[in-house]
Amino acid sequence: MPPLSFGAIVPRTYRDLAVLHAECEAKRPRIDARLADFRRVGRMPDERLFEERFHNHKAAFIVRAREQFFPDGNGVLAEILNSFTSAKGAREWLVREVDGLGLKEASHFLRNTGRGEDLAILDRHILRNLIHHAVIRSMPHTLTARRYLEIEARMERFSRDVEISMAMLDLVFWSRETGEIFK
Numbered sequence: 001m002p003p004l005s006f007g008a009i010v011p012r013t014y015r016d017l018a019v020l021h022a023e024c025e026a027k028r029p030r031i032d033a034r035l036a037d038f039r040r041v042g043r044m045p046d047e048r049l050f051e052e053r054f055h056n057h058k059a060a061f062i063v064r065a066r067e068q069f070f071p072d073g074n075g076v077l078a079e080i081l082n083s084f085t086s087a088k089g090a091r092e093w094l095v096r097e098v099d100g101l102g103l104k105e106a107s108h109f110l111r112n113t114g115r116g117e118d119l120a121i122l123d124r125h126i127l128r129n130l131i132h133h134a135v136i137r138s139m140p141h142t143l144t145a146r147r148y149l150e151i152e153a154r155m156e157r158f159s160r161d162v163e164i165s166m167a168m169l170d171l172v173f174w175s176r177e178t179g180e181i182f183k
Helices: 017-042 046-054 060-071 077-083 087-097 102-112 124-131 147-163 165-177
Strands: none
Touching: 017 102, 017 147, 017 165, 046 102, 077 087, 087 102, 102 147, 124 147, 124 165, 147 165
């Protein structure tokens, strides 16, 4: 993604954009490589997709998810996810169909399997950075589905306004908070 052009109209309320663009450029090679890794995972067999996010959950959740996505021992997860025309549609389906999976976790899973680079993964690290750049005013006390989608829409607009992809913003913001790029 090229640096912000001088002719672009950017709301004056956003802060520290020059720093953000410089940081994106400095981290671009590592971030691009990580996003390519995610896309590679997305082309792997269902067993590998299943391992990407479901491995951290309780045993009962794993058993239910395995039964749901591996009927008769045959994986169907990739086929189902690939049938959606948008990442948001796939996310809605995951949240509705998979017990214990919320918007953040579904977004993370889809991004990490190469299917959700345009989704927001709204954890506290991302929210703090959205506050820093004046995209949102304050940390939400709770993150209901409605509030999650509202903040995601603001982040999407910010992404378009500053000409930095959602996935790039996510990984840059994450790395600022944790010192890592890989999540």
